[in-house]
Amino acid sequence: MRLIVLVPLLAAIPGAALAKPLTFERALERARAYAPSLKAGAAGVDAARSDSVAAGRLPDPTLAVGIDNFPVSGPPAFSFTRENMTMERIGLEQAFPNPAKRRAERTRAQADIGMAEAGLAVEAQNVRLETALAWIDLYYAKRRLAQLDLLNDSLNDLQTTVSARLAAGTARPSQAFEPEQLRAAVNDRRSELAAEVAAARARLIRFTGDPDADAAGDPPTIEVDRARLMAGVASLPALKSLDAGIDVADADTELARAEKRPDWRVTTSYGRRDPAFGDMVSVGVSIDLPLFTKRRQDPKIAARASDAERARLLREAGERQIVAALDAALADHVMHHQLLMNARDTLVPLAKRRAELDMASYAAGKLDLGSALLSTLAEAEAEVDALAREAEVARDAIRINFTYGDTQP
Template sequence: MRLFLAAALLALPTALRAAPISFDEALRLAEIRAPELRAREASVDAATSAAIAADRLPDPKLDLAIKDLPVTGPDAGRFNRDDFTMQVIGISQEFINPAKRRARALRAHADIDVAEAEQAVAAQDIRLATALAWIDLHYAKRRLKELDLLDGELDDLQATVSARLASGAARPAQALEPEQLRAQLADRRSALTADIARYRAQLTRFTGDTAADTTGDLPPLAVDGDALRAGLAALPLLRAYDARTLAADAETGLARADKRPDWTVNAAYGRREPNFGDLVTVGVTIDLPLFAKKRQDPRIAARASEATRARLDREAAEREVAAALSADLAMHRMHDEQLANARTRLVPLAKQRAQLDLESFGARRLDLGTALLSTLALAEAEVDALAREGEVARDAVRIIFTYGEARR
């Protein structure tokens, strides 16, 4: 069904898919259209199909032979002239010992678990990358809008300067100062425009929309550190390590099963010269694992060591994830405090200073350059506050999608 929906969406005309998308819609499109996820689905299908035949017996074998044909003497190269030559047809079936078949089945199901775990990890990575691309584009557009608002304020300031020039209250060089500020804003605008193009390309990369754009606001993102720590064991990354550990245990069981013999049952019918009777042969062939100390036991020890390594790798991964979560939570708290400082202190102070300087300029108590610098500082404070807000949102998304519930 998911592949069908993906094909249907990809078949839509580009014009129908060019509308801006919300945060949740971007995640949904990435989940449907990302080729990495479809590749992982194919891996799960392959492992599931392979598991069907994992514990089955081998195919029977048909034996066709001519036995005891003379190659010297008076009957050389001639059939049915003595009582030895036979035309034989037979069939044989190999029977794998039940322990080995069970071990192969466990190994095949472990492969399915590994494929599903890798699929979950890939899905988590795609959703995280899509969410971050959406947030980066959303906040870059908002920062650009702030610069546009400042550009509009400069028009009013330019009119004030022109009036003062006409009255002779300002120096001619002061008429250039608003334009210099516009040139500085143009540099900032160029950088933001490039960022927007880069973030839009990232969003297109995951959603498949050639004209990807954002709409709406970011959904509320609550970060609960205690709940995240309690649920670390269920992370796709750690589940992948668990699946690899089960696969290593299955390999160990398969190596142990090699110490139990397999056997083959065979039957054959031999047709001789009509003067002599036909023959029937029935037999059993049994493996003899007599030298286990130098054959099976070393392989068992090797597989057991690999299983131990898998468990230790899983423990190391869990410790690393726990440490990374603590570090990310600390960074998130820091960015949240910086955002609060910008909203409650830096921006209001910059706004108050810019207003006072403009009033002083209007009252001819301050030069235009200082007033413009205060206006630029206000714009930078507001843009910086948006950047901090975007950083807090990125932290929250990265933490929730990495350590918490990845599917919204």
């Protein structure tokens, strides 16, 4: 029955023999090449660059067609021939925004490109980090699962010993069920770890695009150096994104200031009258007059300047937050490393020694089988816990370096 219950869960997990193995570096390469979010970010950068081509250009000219001086009253009303002032007109108008506005538009377009590139860098960092963590989680979940499988195999030998003792009459009949009870407890733990394997593999598939992804090879050895990490804080994608926000706010401020300078337009038209009279050409220039700046342009300039100041303060706050988060992550890393050393040097050896002594006592008839089996289970749990602590140390190193260190693949 236990096997039947486990089949649906285990069937949902691609077998290691069927899955395509991925080394740690290969997984990162696939994520960089196939992650849809990175392709979307690259498309956003391309869109910003295309927009920048038109920034700061003169607007399209305007074509005007009309009839001037058409009579609607008096003797020549509604006649094209009885009024010598009626003429057909065609003209063009070209607007010339002031140079400061055009420069500001080009600067704003470049700032948009920087913002799009910064956003892509942030997403690339997130994808790289999540892919690395998924690979580490899958690697260690499989190792913990294998550790429980070793215990499950050892129970077969123990079951044979108990059966022999029952046949010889040196064991109580109830002891025949104790290995099975331990096996049931191991299967419960195994089901939990199988679910962790499936979840980690699903995350790895999400970022690599490989439907049969599986962790292969050894995890990377990553050193954590606070001095090196602190030296590169200013170049982190998160802060680069905030820097791009400052550039955008500054460009918007310059655009608002440019509104105080007048734009101008040139208009020319050709008028055709009755053949008995001469045709006419008109040329004109119109200039905007920003005369009421205190109620129109100045408030907008002040608003954009406040936005720029806000962007600078957010940049400062963002850097402080990153430094604080880095120090907190380093403290957790030290703590997790100490826990790992405690497990390796103390907890696992003690659990192993206790299990050996308890099994020896059981063999000598000084301890009941149930207590001996519980010690064996405790040893397995200690081994699995040590692997979990090792995984946490590896996760810390990856999270710290991929978040606060070199973000290049």
